[in-house]
Amino acid sequence: MGFLHNLREFASACCKPKEKRVPKKTVNIRVKMDCEGCVKKVKHAVEKLEGVESFDVNQKLQRVSVTGYVDAKEVLEEVRSTGKTADNWPFVPYNLVTYPYVKGAYDIKAPSGFVRNVPHANADPKSPEMKLMRLFDDENPDHCSIM
Structure with a gap:
């Protein structure tokens, strides 16, 4: 199935015009x-x-x-x-948003584990707050060893 499926996809992709x-x-x-x-x-x-x-x-x-x-x-x-x-x-998983309770992100009608996808709920990775949060993160190899 793998080879024939890929061959069929290739043939259909070649036959279609580029804009389609x-x-x-x-x-x-x-x-x-x-x-x-x-x-x-x-x-x-x-x-x-x-x-x-x-x-x-x-x-x-x-x-x-x-x-x-x-x-x-x-x-x-x-x-x-x-x-x-x-x-x-309109929703994204709760754990992918930096600020899930910012105005407009939290929605009572959202399914469990989801919040609205709003731009101001995600933090800029270059912001000073995010740099401080990453300073003590376990995934950071240069984190503080006292923690």
């Missing part, structure tokens, strides 16, 4: 899904998209993740065509 090629990426979309019927509608809509390699519909998180050679706008339009309320996934 879309890089492989993962698109996350927030979709309001109440029941199994909603999940089936969304799955059916995502399956028929061209370039989809894999997808995951998570009713608990209200998220659809699509991986493949797809455009985010096309996926969003296709999911909206089912009649469901959908928008781009």
Whole structure:
């Protein structure tokens, strides 16, 4: 499967015009899904998209993740065509944000372990505060040995 799959991808990439090629990426979309019927509608809509390699519909998180050679706008339009309320996934994992409780980042409606992706929640790595935080970090090889 590996060689034939790669050969098929190569052949399809060569045949497409250059302006039509879309890089492989993962698109996350927030979709309001109440029941199994909603999940089936969304799955059916995502399956028929061209370039989809894999997808995951998570009713608990209200998220659809699509991986493949797809455009985010096309996926969003296709999911909206089912009649469901959908928008781009606005959250990032809590542990990837430096200041998760800054104004606008913390959201009560966010799934557990996620906060909103806002620019002022991430610190500049060159700032003095971040340099002081890295000074005593265990991953820093030059950290203080007293700690």
